[in-house]
Amino acid sequence: MKVGLYFGTFNPIHVGHLTIANHLAEYSDIDQVWFVVTPHSPFKTKSSLLDNNQRLEMVFRATKDYTKLRPSDIEFGLSQPNYTINTLTYLQEKFPDYEFALIMGEDNLKSFHKWKNYELILEHHHIYVYPRISKGKIETRFKDHPKVTKIEAPIMELSSTFIRKSIKAGKNIRPMLPEHVWEYVDEMNFYKK
Template identity: 75%
Template sequence: MKIGLFFGTFNPIHVGHLTIGNHIVEHSDLDQVWFVVTPQSPFKQKRNLLDNYQRLEMVYLATKEYNTLKPSNIEFGLKQPNYTIDTLAYLEEKYPDHQFSLIMGEDNLKSFHKWKNYELILENHGIYVYPRISKSVIPEQFKNHAKIFNISAPIMELSSTFIRQEIKAGRNVRPMLPDEVWKYLDEMNFYKNS
């Protein structure tokens, strides 16, 4: 099975994340997209970052109706700070029958050469890149690379930061979130005072 790994804090997951994940699975050779919830680093305490399991719960609520979109807490048990290369090695050991690729915005591809062991990642894994409004200058070494696939997904400039700011300001963000996620956030009063 071919799995695309979409990493993020998902604080909170929103309709933009789901749109990109679904578009990529529908327009590529991937069988599933796993939303890998990045755990809070013990070295970087972010004031407005919800607990790991609360963010995982929101990803579960957002994806439970989709056969091809799955939540993943795979990084919760890994040593921190964690690097993508370590997560990939762990996944390959745990799921030897799966092929794993990365999903990232083109803004992340711009700095991909700074990632730990990026050459090894590229040698063994595909990278599915979705566009961003702010056009990034892609380094020459990544242009026309056999393992990098540009997916013409819809450009979604919705951000979790914007949603948190709107909630704090008391504005209605319901259209920006999957319904179950909105209900969960509303019941738990998340982000209202952060």
């Protein structure tokens, strides 16, 4: 089975995340997409970042009606600060019969050469890149790399930051969140302060 790993804080998860993940699950050779919730770093204080389990709960609620999408708390038990290469190594040991690929936006690919052991990641894993409206160029070594696949997913320029600011400003953002996530955010009064 081929699993696409979609890393993020998902603070909150929104319809853009779901659209991209579902597109990959339906229109590529990826069988499942796992939303890997990045834990809150104990070394950083970021008041707008919800607790790990609250964000995992949102991802669970967002994906529960989709058979090919699922939440993952795999990084919660790994030592912090964590690097993607460590997560990939851990997953490969835990699920030796699975093939793991990375899902990232075009903007992340531009800084991929700065990631710890990025050469090793490229050697053992495919990377699926979804389009983003962003400045700067992708290095040729990644653009033409046989393990880097650019996907023709819809461009979703919706950000969790925008959603949090809008909630704080009292705006109606309900269409931007999966229904179950909106209900949870509203019920818990998240992002209002």
